[in-house]
Amino acid sequence: MADKRVALEEAVSSLESGMTIGIGGWGSRRKPMALVREILRRDDLTDLTVVAxxxxxxxxxxxxxxxxxxxxxxxxxxxxxxxxxxxxxRERGELEVEEYDEGMFVLGLRAAGARLDFLPTRAGIGSDVMTANPHLRTVRSPYSEEEYVAMPAFDIDVALVHLNRADAQGNAQYLGPDPYFDDLFAMAAARTIVSAERIVPTAELLSEGSFHTLLFSRMYASAVVEAPGGAHFTTCAPDYERDEPFQRHYAAAAKDPELWAAFERTFLQTDEAGYRGAVARFHAEQGES
Known part of the structure; x- marks a missing residue:
């Protein structure tokens, strides 16, 4: 079986401007942040559609x-x-946006994974979701007089997901409380890049969790990156929780141009080793272990 392990830089080098990128995780939980930071290091990677x-x-x-x-x-x-x-x-109107009810969003992933144009749903009927997304259409059931929203499939070029464990072939395992729909992102996309806290031999995947924790198989993975701390500063339970002090620092810096310029210089204008070192120094300066 193919060994799909690649370095972080090589994985992101396969992305191109103009692509539609699906990003797994949920809010500030198990996000593929190492992959995101590597995208930021690629000055030529722009004009992206992000689904998340x-x-x-x-x-x-x-x-x-x-x-x-x-x-x-x-x-x-x-x-x-x-x-x-x-x-x-968002307030400045600097993004083109499609905002969906969460159930509709999941159906967009499921439709893509099933290679369907759309899936019907009652969600959105009579709401401003339809007004905000005038491209949405409704369909009438062939079996009754019911009318449904036809939620279109998301056309995703590449999905980025971060898991607790993976093997070299791309079998991916989550050990935390929730899969966060990462399997749906993988099935919806034409390609999937998996980063993981640790890459382990296939036989060891069941040493920390039952077979129910094997979120998706190698058939959905195009590349596998070993990225310890790759979800930081979001949570990646049980390996680590969210770095709340650092997240507060991020949010505070984001509100002030001068503070944000300093944040970028310290944490983003460096490689992953530099990032981890800067985070360690941040906590040391805060008097934390």
Whole structure:
């Protein structure tokens, strides 16, 4: 079986401007932040359509001007209600947006995974979702007089997901409380890049969890990246929880241009090793272990 392990830089080098990128995770939970940070290091990677239950991934990419169009159910930092970068770009009208009810968003993923044009739903009928998304159409049931919203499939070029464990072939495992629809992103996309806290031999995948934790098989993975701390500063339970002090620092810096310039210099204008070192120094300066 093919060994799909690649370095972080090589994985992101396969992305191109103008692509539609699906980003797994949920809010500020198990986001593929190492992959997102690597996108930010690629100055030539722009004009992206991002499909996500957004968190700091969306905030960072929006702040850097990398997103042209955003398809989303929400954008939140969880313990902080709103991402300041997203809020500002949204209020200024700097993004093309498609905002959906969360159930409709999931149906967009499921339709793509099933290779269907759409899936019918009652969600959205009689709501402003239809007004905000005038491209949406309704369909009448062939079996009754019921009318449904035809939720279109999301056309995703590449999905980015972060899991607790994976093997070299791309079998992916989550060990936390929720899969966050990462399997649906993988099935919906033409390609999927999996980053994981640890890459382990296939036989060891069941040493920390039952077979129910094997979220998706190698058939959906195009590349596998070992990225310890790859979801930081979002949570990646049980490996680590959200870095709340750092998230508060991020949110505060995002509200002030001078503070944000310093944040970028310290944490983003460096490689992953530099990022981890800067985070360690941040906590040391805060008097934390």
């Amino acid at each position: 239950f957004g968190g700091p991934d969306v905030g960072l990419l929006a702040a850097a001007g990398r997103i042209r169009r955003l398809v989303y159910g929400f954008v939140s930092l969880d313990s902080i209600a709103l991402d300041p970068h997203f809020t500002r770009t």
